[in-house]
Amino acid sequence: MNFLHDSFRNAVLLILSLDGEVYSAVWTSITVSISSAFCASAMGIPLGLFIATSEFPLKRVAITLLSTLMALPTVVVGLVVYGFVSRQGPLGGLGLLFSPSSMIIGLTILALPIITNYTLSSIKGGDSRILPTALTLGATSVQANLKLISEVRFGVLAAVIAGFGRVIGEVGIAMMLGGNIRGYTRTMTTAIALETSKGEFAFGLAIGIILMGVALVINIFLNLLQQKER
Amino acid sequence: MNRRNFLYAVIIFLMLSFTSAHAEIRLRMSTTTSTENSGLLKVLLPPFEKSCDCKVDVVAVGTGKALKLGEMGDVDVVFVHARALEDKFVADGFGINRKDVMYNDFVIIGPSSDPAGVKGAKTAGEAFSHIAAKNAVFISRGDESGTHEKEKEIWKVEGIAKKGSWYIEAGQGMGEVINMATEKQGYTLADRGTYIAYKKKSDLVLLYEGDKTLFNPYGVITVNPQRHPHVKHDLAKKLTEFLTSKEGQGIIAEFKVNGEQLFFPNAK
Numbered sequence: 001m002n003f004l005h006d007s008f009r010n011a012v013l014l015i016l017s018l019d020g021e022v023y024s025a026v027w028t029s030i031t032v033s034i035s036s037a038f039c040a041s042a043m044g045i046p047l048g049l050f051i052a053t054s055e056f057p058l059k060r061v062a063i064t065l066l067s068t069l070m071a072l073p074t075v076v077v078g079l080v081v082y083g084f085v086s087r088q089g090p091l092g093g094l095g096l097l098f099s100p101s102s103m104i105i106g107l108t109i110l111a112l113p114i115i116t117n118y119t120l121s122s123i124k125g126g127d128s129r130i131l132p133t134a135l136t137l138g139a140t141s142v143q144a145n146l147k148l149i150s151e152v153r154f155g156v157l158a159a160v161i162a163g164f165g166r167v168i169g170e171v172g173i174a175m176m177l178g179g180n181i182r183g184y185t186r187t188m189t190t191a192i193a194l195e196t197s198k199g200e201f202a203f204g205l206a207i208g209i210i211l212m213g214v215a216l217v218i219n220i221f222l223n224l225l226q227q228k229e230r
Numbered sequence: 231m232n233r234r235n236f237l238y239a240v241i242i243f244l245m246l247s248f249t250s251a252h253a254e255i256r257l258r259m260s261t262t263t264s265t266e267n268s269g270l271l272k273v274l275l276p277p278f279e280k281s282c283d284c285k286v287d288v289v290a291v292g293t294g295k296a297l298k299l300g301e302m303g304d305v306d307v308v309f310v311h312a313r314a315l316e317d318k319f320v321a322d323g324f325g326i327n328r329k330d331v332m333y334n335d336f337v338i339i340g341p342s343s344d345p346a347g348v349k350g351a352k353t354a355g356e357a358f359s360h361i362a363a364k365n366a367v368f369i370s371r372g373d374e375s376g377t378h379e380k381e382k383e384i385w386k387v388e389g390i391a392k393k394g395s396w397y398i399e400a401g402q403g404m405g406e407v408i409n410m411a412t413e414k415q416g417y418t419l420a421d422r423g424t425y426i427a428y429k430k431k432s433d434l435v436l437l438y439e440g441d442k443t444l445f446n447p448y449g450v451i452t453v454n455p456q457r458h459p460h461v462k463h464d465l466a467k468k469l470t471e472f473l474t475s476k477e478g479q480g481i482i483a484e485f486k487v488n489g490e491q492l493f494f495p496n497a498k
């Protein structure tokens with residue numbers, strides 16, 4: 001019990017002490033996670049929409065593949081992206097390895113199947129008459145699709161939240177592609193891994209508690225958004 | 231609808247502030263976990279960063295990986311401790327301008343009951359052979375780090391086959407290995423810096439120290455700009471000069487953890 005008690009006390013002290021390093025890690029986590037959830041949504045929502053509303057050969061295969069990709073191990077994503085952005089890789093000239101940009105690339109890939117899949121199922125679960133009705137009423141194809149998304153927006157928002165949750169709590173990609181550089185690419189999760197490896201368990205757990213707090217605030221924000229728009 | 235616009239504004243603001251905040255010059259250095267985890271770099275690098283108006287990005291990994299990153303050109307400078315590997319790195323044309331910076335040493339730690347009788351050993355090799363003879367639990371880093379290289383070297387010199395359930399390859403950093411050795415009440419080879427930092431959290435005791443083979447020198451090497459033209463060669467050179475300068479050496483000598491000096495400057 002002492003261990004948990006100490007961690008809670010440490011977490012409160014850390015928040016109150018305005019420790020620069022902790023805030024920098026929190027900030028990096030938030031910006032990188034939001035950026036990658038945003039990029040993944042920008043691609044995943046239209047992709048989910050496309051798969052749900054159109055017929056094409058091998059559709060079932062595509063859907064199965066997409067579900068499988070939800071189980072993508074973070075280390076594999078990390079390794080593949082590493083191969084691309086390392087100086088010896090095809091994108092090496094950009095010097096992206098060990099920068100927030102490479103983390104965002106990796107995390108976007110991680111979140112993409114999740115957001116696509118949830119979007120897909122929320123559209124499938126919605127009223128199948130929305131699209132034809134809107135089209136009959138004279139909407140253009142773009143308008144009709146936007147209407148469809150807005151009708152199932154709860155499911156879509158859930159997709160975004162799930163994607164965001166996956167990336168903010170992830171450690172493998174952040175460690176591999178970011179390099180855990182203090183004050184630059186150190187996120188809350190890599191900080192936890194580091195503190196644990198240094199034997200500072202209470203400190204690591206304290207950052208874990210802060211991470212949960214940050215995730216809570218962001219989810220409350222998204223939920224408020226959802227309700228106001230109703 | 232205003233709320234949605236607000237959300238977009240927040241996202242755009244976050245992205246902008248994020249990209250603009252990191253426009254300064256950055257030097258990438260790969261180093262071992264021992265220098266970073268001990269906290270040395272936190273006091274050693276800021277004066278340099280101030281003088282060159284740049285940022286040093288520290289990627290702390292095992293020595294093997296630190297050199298690999300240099301080989302691939304993913305970092306500008308490496309700061310490691312594995313003399314044989316370092317010399318090979320330079321000989322193979324991956325690095326230039328290797329300079330001694332400091333040293334610390336390795337120690338053999340284990341449970342205070344000392345079931346293998348390491349305490350009476352005269353050399354590090356003898357201590358290791360006691361452990362093997364008793365099949366006492368030994369935790370190896372198993373991660374191609376400088377510490378792991380040193381450990382393998384000792385086993386090899388003694389001609390001991392490190393096979394059996396007593397020999398555990400952790401594949402993790404020094405800190406994790408000390409934790410694991412504490413949990414399993416086993417022996418391990420640790421760098422003194424990490425051991426001192428862990429003293430309070432572990433009930434393992436120092437059982438053997440002082441053999442010359444356990445001497446652990448750190449060197450700084452610039453990644454060869456002829457092989458990787460994008461490397462920030464000038465800045466790496468400045469860092470090397472700083473680490474070996476009077477100022478840098480002084481900071482290393484003054485750095486203490488729990489009142490004990492961890493690293494001893496030895497630049498020529």
